[in-house]
Amino acid sequence: MKKISLFLILLFLEFSTVADDVSNLIVENCTSCHNLNNYQNKNIPSLQNLTKEEFIKVMEKYKDGDGNGVMARISKVLTNQDILKISEIIYNE
Amino acid sequence: MNSKINRRKFLSNLASGLTFFTLSNLFLLKRLNAKSKPKVLIIGSGIGGLTCLSYLNKISDAIDIIVIDKNKSIRTGPLSNLVLGGILSEEKITFTIDPKKYRNVKFVYDEVKYIDSDKKFVKVSGDVSVNFDFIILSPGIGYKENIIEGYNPNNTELLPHCWDGDSNLKKFKKQLNDLDRNSKIIISSPDYPYRCPPAPYERASLIANYLKKKKNNSKILIFDSKNSFTKQENFFKEWNLYYNNIIEWIPRKKGGRIIKYDHQNKIIKNEQGNKVKADLIHFIPDQKASNIFFDSGVLDKKNDWCEINPTTFELKGFDDIFVLGDSINAWDMPKSAFSANSQAKVLAINLINKILGRKFVDPVFLNTCYSFSKENRAFSITAWYRLNTSKDRIVSLGSSQSSINSSHIDRNQEASHAFGWFNTMVNDLFL
Ligand SMILES: Cc1cc2nc3c(=O)[nH]c(=O)nc-3n(C[C@H](O)[C@H](O)[C@H](O)COP(=O)(O)OP(=O)(O)OC[C@H]3O[C@@H](n4cnc5c(N)ncnc54)[C@H](O)[C@@H]3O)c2cc1C
Numbered sequence: 109m110k111k112i113s114l115f116l117i118l119l120f121l122e123f124s125t126v127a128d129d130v131s132n133l134i135v136e137n138c139t140s141c142h143n144l145n146n147y148q149n150k151n152i153p154s155l156q157n158l159t160k161e162e163f164i165k166v167m168e169k170y171k172d173g174d175g176n177g178v179m180a181r182i183s184k185v186l187t188n189q190d191i192l193k194i195s196e197i198i199y200n201e
Numbered sequence: 202m203n204s205k206i207n208r209r210k211f212l213s214n215l216a217s218g219l220t221f222f223t224l225s226n227l228f229l230l231k232r233l234n235a236k237s238k239p240k241v242l243i244i245g246s247g248i249g250g251l252t253c254l255s256y257l258n259k260i261s262d263a264i265d266i267i268v269i270d271k272n273k274s275i276r277t278g279p280l281s282n283l284v285l286g287g288i289l290s291e292e293k294i295t296f297t298i299d300p301k302k303y304r305n306v307k308f309v310y311d312e313v314k315y316i317d318s319d320k321k322f323v324k325v326s327g328d329v330s331v332n333f334d335f336i337i338l339s340p341g342i343g344y345k346e347n348i349i350e351g352y353n354p355n356n357t358e359l360l361p362h363c364w365d366g367d368s369n370l371k372k373f374k375k376q377l378n379d380l381d382r383n384s385k386i387i388i389s390s391p392d393y394p395y396r397c398p399p400a401p402y403e404r405a406s407l408i409a410n411y412l413k414k415k416k417n418n419s420k421i422l423i424f425d426s427k428n429s430f431t432k433q434e435n436f437f438k439e440w441n442l443y444y445n446n447i448i449e450w451i452p453r454k455k456g457g458r459i460i461k462y463d464h465q466n467k468i469i470k471n472e473q474g475n476k477v478k479a480d481l482i483h484f485i486p487d488q489k490a491s492n493i494f495f496d497s498g499v500l501d502k503k504n505d506w507c508e509i510n511p512t513t514f515e516l517k518g519f520d521d522i523f524v525l526g527d528s529i530n531a532w533d534m535p536k537s538a539f540s541a542n543s544q545a546k547v548l549a550i551n552l553i554n555k556i557l558g559r560k561f562v563d564p565v566f567l568n569t570c571y572s573f574s575k576e577n578r579a580f581s582i583t584a585w586y587r588l589n590t591s592k593d594r595i596v597s598l599g600s601s602q603s604s605i606n607s608s609h610i611d612r613n614q615e616a617s618h619a620f621g622w623f624n625t626m627v628n629d630l631f632l
Pocket of ligand 1: 280364
């Protein structure tokens with residue numbers, strides 16, 4: 109069951125992130141844990157400490173790896189194109 | 202695709218054109234006597250209400266924003282079980298809003314008694330009324346009465362449920378503290394749907410953790426109105442490791458649903474007619490939408506939860522009344538602070554779009570719920586959500602939880618992430 113649903117999920121999100129708005133809302137949800145301001149959170153890294161390229165690498169590693177932490181699980185439904193788009197949103201600021 | 206999109210631009214685009222001038226013209230079209238800025242009233246400065254505020258605050262010079270909450274200091278649900286378990290002090294989860302953060306916003310500390318949906322005003326105490334053009338309600342939950350004979354969820358003096366910021370954590374802590382060794386505690390866990398599905402089991406874990414240290418040989422019986430619960434396998438694993446002879450879980454089919462309570466003798470009776478006596482009986486009540494909806498006649502007594510439009514969060518059948526958080530039926534989304542926070546972002550953004558007559562953003566939501574089993578161990582469940590193809594309900598893209606074989610390092614890291622999420626959220630909203 110897991111395999112099938114994951115496949116559907118991938119199709120679903122890939123299809124839907126064609127709209128910029130959706131990618132923007134994904135980023136708004138990232139900010140629930142990773143603040144994008146100057147506030148320093150010692151338990152969760154700020155995305156401002158990474159470059160865009162580093163961010164893409166880290167996210168792809170989470171997505172393709174077999175880790176079980178929250179980020180590994182959250183990133184599974186994102187496509188590489190999604191990751192690229194959200195990186196543009198975060199790092200073009 | 203526009204590669205120049207960025208977050209600041211996304212947020213400022215939302216607000217662009219949102220000047221006092223354009224707004225008052227828009228409003229003149231609707232209401233001929235519009236003389237002032239449109240007024241957005243937010244009821245509840247808990248997680249959902251404050252997240253809406255933090256987004257609407259970006260356009261606070263173009264609209265009037267008033268926030269009403271009956272409490273000036275807000276205690277969060279998240280981490281409150283750690284307070285009960287003696288791991289955190291109550292002040293770590295108690296917040297008052299820094300007014301400097303929301304300079305143009307008016308805060309009123311009073312209880313809203315009634316919403317007049319036709320004439321667009323609310324009544325607070327002393328018969329004072331506050332009018333609105335748009336109202337956002339995030340008032341948390343209400344409690345069902347007459348579910349267990351002899352138990353009244355409003356009697357929080359004697360039986361504190363500690364399921365909202367009003368409830369008395371200190372009182373419940375004292376009840377735990379007053380127990381002798383070898384005590385028997387019953388926790389009554391509610392039927393679905395209710396706020397924070399894993400929280401009764403997190404509470405049981407952290408009370409067990411306390412009993413293990415301070416009240417030798419005590420035992421917790423969880424009488425459950427359900428036959429299964431979220432993250433069950435992870436909880437069972439942790440209970441086996443740390444609270445083996447302390448926590449016993451009784452599902453509904455094995456007698457878990459309590460139907461009667463004898464306060465005098467501290468005895469409960471279950472659906473099967475069996476009676477059990479305990480030293481402390483703790484009820485987590487069955488839940489429904491906040492009373493304000495029923496009292497105002499905007500929610501029929503035969504419904505338990507508010508039905509909303511999942512793109513705008515407008516209450517079904519009413520214009521300009523928006524509801525989010527624990528009082529709504531959000532379909533696949535659980536009632537959690539993380540969910541309320543995520544819903545609020547969509548609501549606020551689409552409210553601005555509505556005011557300006559623009560296209561709505563297609564919603565995306567995220568939820569992650571952490572549960573602690575000990576001070577330094579936690580695990581989580583997480584999912585993304587979208588709308589179904591007919592755009593009339595929120596559907597999960599598949600939830601996933603921590604592995605039951607997680608190492609101590611993994612559990613420890615999840616505990617650290619839980620604190621990190623909490624700190625980011627309260628810093629964004631309150632401080
Ligand atoms: C023990 C426990 C543990 C939890 N742990 C987690 C967790 O780890 N993670 C997580 O995501 N969620 C957790 N939650 C759930 C979380 O607390 C709620 O889902 C969240 O607070 C919902 O936000 P809300 O805005 O709907 O309601 P609330 O945050 O409860 O805000 C409602 C506000 O409205 C005010 N109010 C209500 N009625 C009126 C009125 N008539 N007039 C004026 N003001 C009014 C109240 O004073 C309150 O401030 C937990 C809950 C509990 C009980």
